[in-house]
Amino acid sequence: MREHLALRKSLAAVIALILVLIMAACGNGSSNPVEPGNSGTSGGSVSAGGGRSISVLYINDPQYWVDQAKEFEGQTGIKVNYVSVPFGQLHDTMVTAFTGGSSDYDVIHVKDDWVAEFASKGFLAPLDGQITDDMRAGIGANAFKPLMYDGQTYGVPRYIWLTQFYYNKEMFDKAGIVAPPATWDEFLQDALLLKEKGVVTYPFADVMTEKNAYANFIVYLRSRGGEFWDYEKGVPSFNSPEGVKALQFLADLNLKYKVMNPQSVVYEQNDTLDNFTQGKAAMIINAPHTFGQANDPKLSKIVGQAAVALIPGDKLKTASYAETGGLAIPANSKNKEAAMEYIRFVTSKEQEKEMALATGRIPVNKDALNDAEVQTQNPHFAPIAEQLQYPYGIFHHEKATEITDTVSKYVSAAVAGRETPENALKDAEAEVLGIIGK
Amino acid sequence: MIKSSTRATGANDRIVRTPRSGLRLFDWIDHRSDSFTAYLYLAPTFLLLLLLIAVPMVYALFLSLVKVGFVQGSIHYTFAGLDNYIQLFKDPHFTKVMTKTVVFTVAKVILTLLFSFGVASIIYFGAWGSALFKRLFLLPWALSYVVNGLMWKWMFNGDYGIINEILVRLGWIDTYKAWLAEPNSAMGVVLLADIWKSMPYVALLLLAAMQSTMKDLCEAARTDGAGTLGVFYHVIVPGIRPVILVCLVVETMWTLRIFDLIWVLTQGGPQYGTMVLNVFAYEQAFRNFNIGYASAISYFITLLTAVFTLVYLRFMGKEN
Numbered sequence: 233m234r235e236h237l238a239l240r241k242s243l244a245a246v247i248a249l250i251l252v253l254i255m256a257a258c259g260n261g262s263s264n265p266v267e268p269g270n271s272g273t274s275g276g277s278v279s280a281g282g283g284r285s286i287s288v289l290y291i292n293d294p295q296y297w298v299d300q301a302k303e304f305e306g307q308t309g310i311k312v313n314y315v316s317v318p319f320g321q322l323h324d325t326m327v328t329a330f331t332g333g334s335s336d337y338d339v340i341h342v343k344d345d346w347v348a349e350f351a352s353k354g355f356l357a358p359l360d361g362q363i364t365d366d367m368r369a370g371i372g373a374n375a376f377k378p379l380m381y382d383g384q385t386y387g388v389p390r391y392i393w394l395t396q397f398y399y400n401k402e403m404f405d406k407a408g409i410v411a412p413p414a415t416w417d418e419f420l421q422d423a424l425l426l427k428e429k430g431v432v433t434y435p436f437a438d439v440m441t442e443k444n445a446y447a448n449f450i451v452y453l454r455s456r457g458g459e460f461w462d463y464e465k466g467v468p469s470f471n472s473p474e475g476v477k478a479l480q481f482l483a484d485l486n487l488k489y490k491v492m493n494p495q496s497v498v499y500e501q502n503d504t505l506d507n508f509t510q511g512k513a514a515m516i517i518n519a520p521h522t523f524g525q526a527n528d529p530k531l532s533k534i535v536g537q538a539a540v541a542l543i544p545g546d547k548l549k550t551a552s553y554a555e556t557g558g559l560a561i562p563a564n565s566k567n568k569e570a571a572m573e574y575i576r577f578v579t580s581k582e583q584e585k586e587m588a589l590a591t592g593r594i595p596v597n598k599d600a601l602n603d604a605e606v607q608t609q610n611p612h613f614a615p616i617a618e619q620l621q622y623p624y625g626i627f628h629h630e631k632a633t634e635i636t637d638t639v640s641k642y643v644s645a646a647v648a649g650r651e652t653p654e655n656a657l658k659d660a661e662a663e664v665l666g667i668i669g670k
Numbered sequence: 671m672i673k674s675s676t677r678a679t680g681a682n683d684r685i686v687r688t689p690r691s692g693l694r695l696f697d698w699i700d701h702r703s704d705s706f707t708a709y710l711y712l713a714p715t716f717l718l719l720l721l722l723i724a725v726p727m728v729y730a731l732f733l734s735l736v737k738v739g740f741v742q743g744s745i746h747y748t749f750a751g752l753d754n755y756i757q758l759f760k761d762p763h764f765t766k767v768m769t770k771t772v773v774f775t776v777a778k779v780i781l782t783l784l785f786s787f788g789v790a791s792i793i794y795f796g797a798w799g800s801a802l803f804k805r806l807f808l809l810p811w812a813l814s815y816v817v818n819g820l821m822w823k824w825m826f827n828g829d830y831g832i833i834n835e836i837l838v839r840l841g842w843i844d845t846y847k848a849w850l851a852e853p854n855s856a857m858g859v860v861l862l863a864d865i866w867k868s869m870p871y872v873a874l875l876l877l878a879a880m881q882s883t884m885k886d887l888c889e890a891a892r893t894d895g896a897g898t899l900g901v902f903y904h905v906i907v908p909g910i911r912p913v914i915l916v917c918l919v920v921e922t923m924w925t926l927r928i929f930d931l932i933w934v935l936t937q938g939g940p941q942y943g944t945m946v947l948n949v950f951a952y953e954q955a956f957r958n959f960n961i962g963y964a965s966a967i968s969y970f971i972t973l974l975t976a977v978f979t980l981v982y983l984r985f986m987g988k989e990n
Contacts, residue, residue, distance in 0.1 A: 324956045331738075331961060333745065353959070354742035442939040495828040497851045497940065512829070563743040634958040645941050648851060663762070 284570045285311035286338040289325065292316030294521075296590040304577050310570050320443075320500070323633060330355040335564040338571040342387045343555040344378040344625070345632035350560075351381035352630040357561045358384040362572045370581055375596040378556040378626065387558035388575050390584075391520075391593040394554040395451060396612060396619065397544065398522050402537040403514040406431045412541035416455065416481060419515070419544045423491035426514050434493035436485060437504040437513040444500060445643040446627070446636045447553050448517055451543060452478035454551030454623045461627055467670060470639065471661040474547075479646050479653035487649045497648045509534055517543060523612040524592035540612040542619055552624040556596070631667055638663050733965035740959070754966035763942060763950070771946040774861065775925045775978070782865050782921055783914065786872035793873075794880045795898070811870035819934030822863040826850060853943025856936050860944050864931055868924070872917045879913035880906060915986045922978045926971055947971050 292298050292314070301312040315337070317325050322341060329336055330350065342350070350356050363385060368376070371389055379387030399412050407426045413419035426435040439448055449470075450460045458474025461467075485492035493499070493507060507513040509525055509532040516522070525531050526538035542550040559578070561571045577583060584600035587593055592610055595601050607613055629635055642660035645651040651659070699707060734754050736747040758764055789807055793800045810818070825833050828848035837843045849855045887905045896904065929948045932938060938945035938953065947967055955964035 327956045327959065330743070331740075331745070331955075331959070333743075353740035354744070355740065442941070443937065495848050495851070498828065498848060507829070631958070637953075637957060641939070641941060644939075648940065650853075650941060666762075 283309050283311060284567065285313060286567045286570045286574055287313040287315060287336055288339040288574065289315045289317070289322070289329075289337040290339070290341050291319050291322065293318075294591050296587065300578055300583065300586070301574075304574055308573060308577070310573060312574065326350070326355075330562070330564075333564065335562070335566050337562055338565040338567045339574055340560055340562060342379065342558050342560040343393070345555075345628045345636070347379050347386050347558075347560070348381050348628040348630055349632050351384070351386045355563055356386040357563045357565065357568060358386060359388065359561065359572070359575075360385050362568075363388065364576070367576065367579065370597050370599065371579065372596070372598055375556065378628070379558045379560070387556075387560040388579050389556045389558040389596040390579055391557045391587065391595055392554050393519050393557050394594055394616060394619065394624065395448070395517055395519060395543070395552045396522070396615065397541050398508060398516050398518055398526070398612075399539055399541065400508070400511070400514045400534055400537050401539045402534070403431050403435075403511075407514075412539070413544045414542070414549075416452075416544050416546050420485070420489065420491070423485070423515065424489060427489075427491055432512065432514050434512070435491050435514040437493040437499060437507040437516055438482070438485075438496045439499055439501055439504055440482070440486075440496040440644050440647045441498060441500060442641045442644045443637055445497075445640040445647070449478065449482070449639070449643045450627065451517060451551055451553050452482060454553075455543070455545045455548050457547035459623075461629070466668070468635075468639075468661050468664045471657040475657050476653050479643060479657060482643075482647050483649065483653055486647050492647075494648075497644050508538070520592050520594050520610075520612060523610065540615060542615050545622075548622055550619060550622050552619050552622065553626065554620075554624040555626050557593075629668075634667050635664050638667065730965045730968055733962050734969050736962050738959075738961035750962065754962045755970070757963055758966055758970060763945070766942045767945050767947055767950045770857070770942065770944065771926070771974075774857065774928075774944070774946055775922060778861055778864055778868070778925045779918060779921045781861070782868045782872055783917060785865060786869050786876055786917070789869060789873040790876040790880060791902075793877055807873060808870045810867045811874075813867065815867070815930040816934055818863060818867050819931045822859060822866075823850070823935055826859050850936055851940055853940055856940060856943050860932055860935055863935065864925070864928065867931070868921060872921060875913055875917055876910060879910040911986070915982060918982050918986070919979050922982070923975050926975050926978070947974070 288301060290297055298314055298316070301314050304310065305312050323346065326337075326340055326346075328334075330353070342356070347356065351358075363376075367388065375389045375392075376385050379385060379389055397412065403426060404410075404412070404422070407422070407429045409422050409425060413422050423435040426432055439445065446460075453460060453470060453475050456474040456478050458470065458472050458478065460470045462469040482492075486494055486496065493513060495507075496504070499507070501518055504513065504516045505518055505522055505525055508516045508518070508522065511533045523538060523540065527535050529535050543552055545551065559575045561568050561575070565571055578587075579597070581597050581599050584595035584597035585603050585606055588595045588600055588603075588606045589609055592612070594613060594616060595606070600606060601613070627636065639660045642651065642656040642663075646653045646656035699710065702710075732747075735750060735752070737750045737753070739746045739748065761767075789803070791797075793804050793807070813821070825831050826849040828834065828846050828851070831846070831849075833849070834843070834846040838846065847855070849859050887909065888901050891901050891905050926946075927948050928946060929952060932944055932946060932949050933952070936944045938949040948971060951964045951967035951971070954960040954967065
């Protein structure tokens with residue numbers, strides 16, 4: 233009898249456990265999406281302490297982002313559940329959440345192309361009604377444009393991830409080069425000189441991976457007068473004489489002149505940056521975090537040697553590529569009000585200034601950007617105004633990731649010498665046309 | 671048995687049968703048949719299996735038969751019949767992906783089996799160093815695929831990887847090589863990393879089979895004058911044949927659904943050089959939003975696994 237009682241108790245315990253598990257699983261998240269126009273009925277989920285809470289999906293490098301979230305917690309009492317993933321995994325993490333109907337995240341990182349991709353499917357909440365006049369005045373109406381889709385605003389800009397030309401002054405001095413190159417021809421001559429004089433084995437490193445080669449390819453393409461996409465016709469335009477010339481130049485840097493690090497086909501932005509800061513490359517085209525890392529004695533062997541200039545040009549004086557990094561609220565978020573409070577806080581003038589000082593990122597808030605302290609601490613901000621006078625917009629499309637993945641594969645293959653530039657662009661164009669159904 | 675002994679007890683039984691509401695359910699259970707009770711006890715497990723395996727499988731099958739669209743954040747399904755499956759065969763990358771999948775699977779399974787056989791034999795025959803080897807050979811199996819991938823990625827790094835350094839010092843290569851930048855060498859690295867991780871499990875199975883069944887037979891063969899090689903070929907190999915079959919089936923299934931290791935090392939590149947079906951399915955689902963198509967690819971992988979398994983059973987399973 234005692235055995236029987238014990239068994240019955242264990243049976244009851246197992247049934248209870250299963251019920252608890254099922255209830256927990258069912259209670260977590262919701263598959264009922266909130267209409268995009270709905271700004272949310274609750275101000276934030278109630279945490280154990282009785283206050284509101286939000287979940288922020290973002291990166292944690294540098295640590296500043298996490299510290300900023302803590303500061304927000306301290307000032308508002310809204311608890312921030314900070315979920316960080318490496319930038320390379322951010323897109324796929326969000327897609328997994330969106331397609332599963334998850335309401336796990338209240339604030340997410342977006343950039344121009346992701347806005348078009350996500351908003352077109354209704355995954356993002358429009359924010360026009362929540363963006364105050366003060367915010368628009370501080371940030372500037374133009375800065376919002378990259379984060380708009382179909383006439384509505386889906387993100388609040390935080391920084392501009394502008395591609396710039398960085399070079400090592402000391403290496404240039406050793407090679408007897410007196411000024412940064414103004415054209416791609418000068419760039420090649422300088423690279424050959426740096427190699428010939430034994431200053432560095434590979435003077436240049438670039439991002440030519442199968443996922444991200446498209447971005448810098450666009451820079452070379454634009455400076456030669458070409459463009460990646462014809463937005464009027466809605467078709468690719470990279471397969472042009474300018475495109476072939478740009479890709480041939482890149483392939484030649486690697487295969488003919490051997491001035492580009494052959495590892496570039498597997499380098500992401502941080503790899504080229506490491507190459508530069510470890511003194512293995514004299515020139516890179518990279519994002520604003522370059523300057524800070526190059527001058528950080530813990531991370532760099534070239535402290536005080538980095539300098540910045542306009543990206544070399546050809547037909548155009550210069551051209552660039554810039555993402556607008558912003559914050560958005562998923563349509564399924566249950567805490568839109570608190571999420572918007574977080575966005576207002578981190579994009580305020582004071583926080584934008586803090587961000588520029590702590591991370592070297594280019595703030596979108598005009599006052600923060602023009603702040604004397606910010607300008608002094610970030611010499612790489614000096615050429616920004618002129619750089620932004622030339623083409624720099626990011627490619628955006630509802631199928632942006634699929635298109636850029638495809639183009640990057642072919643660009644990378646051409647740089648590695650597995651395809652001729654002509655064939656690579658021709659095949660890439662055909663495949664992209666297939667993707668967009670034309 | 672338990673139930674009948676319970677019914678035979680006296681005083682305690684009366685206590686349990688008092689009409690307290692919390693116990694009525696158990697009284698009711700007490701009066702069911704033994705098989706009913708057994709099913710009841712198994713029900714939680716069945717329920718979990720249903721939720722975790724059957725439901726996703728059925729849902730994925732459903733997804734593979736529809737076009738999945740997103741409108742205002744909601745998922746919309748349009749019945750597509752076998753369109754997603756037909757799309758796979760029409761995909762310009764299908765031949766390449768399929769070839770890589772088959773080459774990778776066959777090479778990995780055969781090489782893993784051969785190396786595992788070697789490892790198991792070293793330990794079984796007590797070769798020099800086998801005691802230490804016995805204690806260490808399970809370590810790769812304990813690593814996660816992601817950690818394993820990162821480790822090999824660092825070792826094969828083209829700037830500071832230790833493999834490049836060793837090969838340069840040995841004089842086998844002149845300069846550091848970007849191993850993951852070329853399709854063939856990238857495939858080699860992925861194979862090496864996966865074999866290294868899978869080998870301990872297979873070796874353990876083979877070793878257990880050798881140790882549990884062979885000793886008497888080996889001694890008898892030796893008494894009859896067979897040498898070490900004779901014992902190996904005529905006694906050990908036929909004796910562990912059923913375990914080899916199990917290893918083949920299990921390894922093939924695991925290899926066909928490999929994802930994380932390849933994603934960490936190459937993301938399927940360069941130029942589809944390591945793009946196997948499962949990585950291709952991930953790209954379609956989570957980078958390109960083609961959920962229905964990705965589900966069809968997943969079901970195609972299941973079909974492929976069944977084909978591989980049937981081939982093994984056809985050629986190796988006859989006698990077992």
